[in-house]
Amino acid sequence: MIAYRFGHEDLLRTRFAISPLMEISGSVEAFRQPEKFVIHAPWVAWARERITRLEWDLLDVVIPPDSAVYPDFVNPPPREPQAQLEAELRRVLETPHAQLAKELRDVYPGGVPERGRVLVDDPARGLERLVGQMRAWWDALLAPKWEGILAMLDAEIAHRGRRLADVGPAAAFADLNDRVAWRDGCVEVDRAPGRKEVDLAGQGLLLVPAAFAWPDVWPMNDPPWQPSIVYAPRGVAELWAPRPDGTDVALADLLGARRAAVLLALDRPVATTELAVRLAASPAGVSAHLKVLERAGLVGGRRAGRHVLYGRTRAGDLLIRAASTR
Incomplete structure (x- = not known):
């Protein structure tokens, strides 16, 4: 059990951040153990063909499978709310060599595996190779999916931050x-x-939602890093969900693909930010589609406290039923 004890100032200074490096680390684990990370199985299947062109032996060493201890230098807690990949890779490249050696000793008390010895024997060259592998992994396996992942993370932060402010810790x-x-x-x-x-x-406390943290939670509390919790955001189960059946196709032909997805997702009243999480879309984009559907009489909104909950009208239900029976 790790207990993060809050004082009054700590609640005021609790913040959220997005970390591309956390996604790299988590996706390496998901690729190696798809049976454990079942939600990410569609991504693993998609990535399998692309990984054949990558060198990732050092990544495999610094992200050890099923370890009780992980080196934090490979994904340090981000300093910015939305950390940029190149800036974070520079932080990895600039890891003090004494810190690098200490964290690797903690992970491998019996000695670093041979394929990772360059990180100990020649840290500057080892870190340069490692960062090159991380960048190549990102470009091939995460960058093509980043827009959807980022929309989900943005929606999670908006939701969680609002709850922290409105309801309390x-x-x-x-x-x-x-x-x-x-x-x-x-x-x-x-x-x-x-x-x-x-x-x-x-x-x-720093809270870092990360799609590839699922199904786990990663507490970070060792100096010199800021105390952090990395966790899976709401809606991650739908991140790789296949687009459904012919109903979608018919509605997409009529309304456009994204607007049809919004209408189909309103099977219960929901706020814009939550709907954005479920669809891995931006809240602003979802809001714009909701307004169009509302003007067409297919969607209605009602206020619940500080939020507006949207649901399908009878006309919206009838339209979906008509599309599904064709």
Whole structure:
């Protein structure tokens, strides 16, 4: 159990960030163990053909499978709300060699595997090779999917930040992950026997939603890194979901693909940001489509507190039923 203890300033300084490097690390694990990361199986199938052209032996070493300890230098907690890939890769390249050696010793107390010895024997060359592999992995396997992933992460941050401000930490952390809970001024992450308390001491907690963190949660608390929790965002289960059947095709021909997807997704009343998460789309884009559908009488909105919940009207239901019976 890791318990992050909050003072008053820590709640004010808790922030969110997006990290491309967390997605690289998680996607390496998902590719190696698709049976464990079943939600990402469609991505793994898509990536399998592309990975044959990549060299990733060092990535395989610094992201060890099923390890109780992971080196943090390969995906340091981001400093910016939306970290950019090249800036984050520079941070990896500039890892102090003493820090690199310490973290690798923690992961491999019996010695670093032979294929990763360059990171210990010649750290400058090893880090340069590692960063090259990370960049190639990103370009081939994540960049083509990044727009959809990023839309989902943006929607998650908007939702979670609003809950933190409106309802407070008990509600905001309640559904972060089954292993995460808010108790007595602490965020507790159930990861191992025993209890380790981390006093945030005015730093605040960094929350990093990452698609490829599913199904796990990654607490980070060792110096010099900022205390952080990396977790899977809401809606990740639908990230790689196949587009359904002929109903979609018929509605897409009539309304356009994205507008048809919005209408089909309104099987229950939902706020714009949540709908954006489910569709892996931007909230602004979803909002624009909702307005068009509302003007056409296919969608209606009603206010619930500070939010507007949208649902299909009877006309919207009839249109879907007509398309599905053709």
